[in-house]
Amino acid sequence: MPFGKITLDTMKIATWNVNSIRTRVGRVTDYLQRADLDVLAMQEIKCKPEQFPVEAFEAIGYKVTMHGLNQWNGVAFASKIEAEDVEIGFTGMPEFKDVLEARALGATFDGVRLWSLYVPNGRMLDDPHYTYKLEWLDRLAANTAEWLEYDPDQPLALMGDFNIAPLDTDVWNIDDFAGSTHVSVPERQAFEAFEQIGLRDPVRERIPTGYTYWDYQQLRFPRNEGMRIDFILGSDAFAERVTSAEIVRDERKGEGPSDHVPVVVTID
DNA sequence: ATGTCGCCTACGAGGCGA
Numbered sequence: 001m002p003f004g005k006i007t008l009d010t011m012k013i014a015t016w017n018v019n020s021i022r023t024r025v026g027r028v029t030d031y032l033q034r035a036d037l038d039v040l041a042m043q044e045i046k047c048k049p050e051q052f053p054v055e056a057f058e059a060i061g062y063k064v065t066m067h068g069l070n071q072w073n074g075v076a077f078a079s080k081i082e083a084e085d086v087e088i089g090f091t092g093m094p095e096f097k098d099v100l101e102a103r104a105l106g107a108t109f110d111g112v113r114l115w116s117l118y119v120p121n122g123r124m125l126d127d128p129h130y131t132y133k134l135e136w137l138d139r140l141a142a143n144t145a146e147w148l149e150y151d152p153d154q155p156l157a158l159m160g161d162f163n164i165a166p167l168d169t170d171v172w173n174i175d176d177f178a179g180s181t182h183v184s185v186p187e188r189q190a191f192e193a194f195e196q197i198g199l200r201d202p203v204r205e206r207i208p209t210g211y212t213y214w215d216y217q218q219l220r221f222p223r224n225e226g227m228r229i230d231f232i233l234g235s236d237a238f239a240e241r242v243t244s245a246e247i248v249r250d251e252r253k254g255e256g257p258s259d260h261v262p263v264v265v266t267i268d
Numbered sequence: 269a270t271g272t273c274g275c276c277t278a279c280g281a282g283g284c285g286a
Contacts, residue, residue, distance in 0.1 A: 217270070
């Protein structure tokens, strides 16, 4: 047995929209080490594979698995252990303007199936991007239902920037969001669909309120005018193993932060 | 004060996306 599969006692997993890995590599690797994460799912890496600063991750003992096409979107994992069964995108993932964007990356880590997801923003309620967002979520939910049916016992989690605030308390003032994306009924229904097929939010179960994103504009962070739009949605087999959760608000502070912060769970 | 940031092209500043 020269190459037995690594089995971890516990696994600390996080999702983080890093808003450019080239700009943020120092902060991300610092946090990886400080938090001692086993797996980090990243979104908005905003680069092609050859532009990703892989060396900085390898220097601290992490492997990188990524999917990036250009300066937009882009998803990745950094992990101490090997990524297995890597999948780019999901079956029937919609295109936007004839392009399949880099918004979904799946991989298995020590038997745990994870997806790093960057859900389309939607832009405006009357924009084609909004229709794209809803279709994209619908296709993701259909795939997820099949994955759960195929192997209900495999721990599975969808992790990422969902660009939806499911509850009124997930934005600083719901009245300011009348007619906006992220809080519309169809978007919230699309989010609830994941719960209806059996996923749970182990972070919400432990941390009912609190934001994961604050816009750079208009002093949103100092005023604590944020949104909760980044989630880890787990199957029962995943959620039952979660022992703790954290939203790392401090990562919005200091020099050169992302506009999002890490959302973390530990499973045993 | 549209109180920002990051990418691109192409070398200065504007456009796009969030």
